[in-house]
Each structure stands twice: as C-alpha cells, then as structure tokens.
Amino acid sequence: MLHHISLAVLDLDRAAAFYDATLATLGFVRVFADDEAVGYGYEGGGDKLALKLAPAVTIPGEGFHLAFAASSREQVSQFYAAALRHGGRCNGSPGLRPDYGEHYCAAFVFDPDGYRIEAVINEPV
Template sequence: MGTTMLHHISFGVRDLGRSGAFYDAVLAPLGYVRVFEHDTALGYGKAGGGDKLSLKWVPEVALPGDGFHLAFAAETPDQVRAFHAAALQHGGRCNGAPGPRPHYGCHYFAAFVVDPDG
C-alpha cells in the first residue's frame, strides 16, 4: 500500500471571504472545489473527497517568508492559463505569465501568481 508524504496543508489568511473567492476561482480550472466551510476555515480538494488545502482565518496573519512556494498540479497548459487568468481577475498578482519553463523540465508549463494576502 502506497503512502503520500502530505495529507494536507493549511495556512492563514486575513480575509476568509476574499481568499475563499480567490481560491474558488483559481482551483476550479484544476478540478478542485470547496469541500468544507466553517466560520473560520475553508477546505479544498476533489469533489466528494477530503481537503488537501485548508485556509484558516487569522486576523493578524504573518506572511510566509522568502522561499515559500505552493505549487498546484495541472494536466494541460489550458488549465494553467485558466488558473492564471482567474487569479488576476480575483485579486492575485502575476509573478510569471503562463508558458514553458524548460529550465525546470522539458514538459514543464507553469504560471506564477501571488494571492491577495501576498
């Protein structure tokens, strides 16, 4: 039986409503949906499954330091483009337009964004 290293990841956000709208929009093209919602937390994963990403409301959240990077898997370049477009439409900032990244691998196609909390 195989195991995975991570069950899920959680991080704090200043405004759960704003962050929820952002992650609803950017994760939809990748096939992820909101799988739970509480007054102080949201969870995302595959429909009918558990959360893989949780957002926790922390009013005075400290931002992750240099080097923090959260990467989502996409199956197609069109999904990457849709993710990037949704991010920009919902308060994210571009940190690298969609395109090939051959220095990461011959089939690596990515986009980089900064979420509304930075």
C-alpha cells in the same frame, strides 16, 4: 508525502472567492466551509488545502510556494487568468520553464494575502 496544508488568511471571504475561482480551473472544489475555515480538495474527498481565518498573517519568505497540479497547459493558463481576475498578482505568466524541465509549463501568482502559488504540468503535450 503531504496529506494537507493550511494557510492563514486575513479575510476569509476574499480568500475563499479567490481560491473558489482559481482552484475550480484545476478541478478542485470546496469540501467544507464554516465561519473560520474553508477547505478544498476533490469532489467527495477530504480537504488538501485549508484556509484558516487569523487575526494576523505572516507570509513565508522567498523560499516558500505552493504548486497545484494542472492536467493541461490550458488549465495553467485558465488558473492564471482566474487568479488575476480575482485579486491575484502576476509572479510569472503561463509558459514553459525550460530551466525546470523540457515539459515544465507553469504560471505563478501571488494570492490576495501574498502567498506564492503556482499551477504546473510537467508532461509532453
């Protein structure tokens, strides 16, 4: 359904360092960068997530979060660890979330600008 999404950030270098590290754990790479934006996607493809420099950022409220697909539970844990090492804050450590489904394994963090992001896999081991 979604083709791509963009997030406004106050400090492009800080945000890019965070997303370089966290998204690499899930197999995503920078697919473009300039002075005003950085895009992420799969190697050789277009951007699915763009970070755009903005003079002011209004973070969406409680109902908004962005979930990235992981291919293993280990990737979920790696995503979480990388996020915390690069300026993210915990919003739910890695683990099963039985309220979301029997096999739903996720980790939740706030990125350096305060966006709620998640890495998730919803498959049996």
